[in-house]
Every structure is written in C-alpha cells, then in structure tokens.
Amino acid sequence: MNAPAAGDEHTVPIVSNDDVVRARQTVRTYAQQCRLSLVDQTKLVTAASELARNTLVYGGGGLMRCTVVHRDGRTGVRAVFEDTGPGIPDLDLALTDGWTSGGGLGLGLSGARRLVDDFDLASEAGSGTKVSVTKWAR
Template structure:
C-alpha cells in the first residue's frame, strides 16, 4: 500500500466495514492527518460503508489519494447497485432515518468531511463521494 495511490475494497459484510475503517485509518496516517481529522474521516467512512451494506445491499469503497492546488487529500467513493434513494433532499435532512438508526448517516457524514457529493435515484443505486483535505 505504501506506493499505491488508489484502490478498491468490497463492502459485502460487517468484516468489510471493519476493513474499510482500518484502511481509511492507515491512509489518513500516511497523509499525516491530525487525530481529529483521522477520526472524522474514519467515522464518515464507517457510516457510509454501513449504508452501502445495509441500504444498498453491498457494494464497494474506492479510495484515491488526491492533490489539488498543493493540498493533499483522501477521496472515498461508496457505490452500490441497490434500490437508490427516492428523495435525496429528505435523506440529507438532520435526524431523518430510513430505519432504526440515529439519522447521523448522510448529513452527519457531510459535516465530517471537506467535500461531499451524492448521486442516487430509485432503481439505479447510490454513489457517495467524500474528500478530506489536509
């Protein structure tokens, strides 16, 4: 992993969620993120991995080390082929939950990172991309 700048991890089981957290921690440490920023990115990755598994029926997390305007960052893409989100605006509302969760999910994850993008529609799955800049 030391020289890799991108990769992919399956998100098909609870063990994969743990593996995604461990990978994100290692990548954040590699980029020398502060402990606070590491925690934020790991928390967002954990939440989005869980969404990919539970709501999307499984998928993948792609990761990439990115550079922009002299800054380094970590970009994660969570992708599934699940049922999609009927109302993305509603799903991005604080406290809204589609299940028995706390509603931290998407809006909470957005607050933890620098950049957040979501693309979803019924019948075509969900893609969430997040970036944390150093």
C-alpha cells in the first residue's frame, strides 16, 4: 500500500479471519504514516482489531474504510466499520463494561471506545451497525 494522504481511503472487505488481519495491518500503516506515537498506534490497532472481529462475528461480515483526516490543525486516522447484520438492540447495554452478547469478555465496544479519541456507534436491531473511530496525532 502506498503512503496514505488526506482523503485517501482504503477499503477492506471483512468476510474472513484473514480480513481481520488485513484491516489491522491497514490501520497500522495509516497510523505510522500519520506519525501517531507507538502507544497511540497500538491503541488504534487494538480498537480496530476488536471492531473488525465484531464486524465478522456479530455482523456476519462487512467492510472497513480507513482514511487520513484533518481537524483543527491536527492529523488523525479514522476507521469506519460497517455491516448489515442483525444490529444492536440496546446500545447502552452493549457499551457497558463486562456485557457480552457472546462468549467474550465483554470488552470489545466499551474497550474500543476507551482506546480512541472519537467514537461513534450507530445501530438498530435488524439494520446493521456502523462504528467510526478516530485517533489523533499528538
């Protein structure tokens, strides 16, 4: 992948475990190119990995779009995960630490939210889920 520039968007379909790895690698490349600190790179990649896995496991697959963004003189990386799965019927419950709809630890969504600077979740039962996360260079 070439070095990303502002507005460049890279889309990764997420339909297999290999795609989860590709999504994580794409986010890492963008984070490195935007000169996020190693700690911030790790936080963003960890959040992206959780969200990509959720897209596959709970959403039945979908896609991730990654892009460089600018705001108030800062540069960051935004990753958006979308699926057309069953959706999340109770967003507040889903964002509660320790809650899980499966056999996991219940740290996926709430943990991802804590790891990034901007977090936006939109979902309705029966109509899929869209999660957008952004990490800003310091």
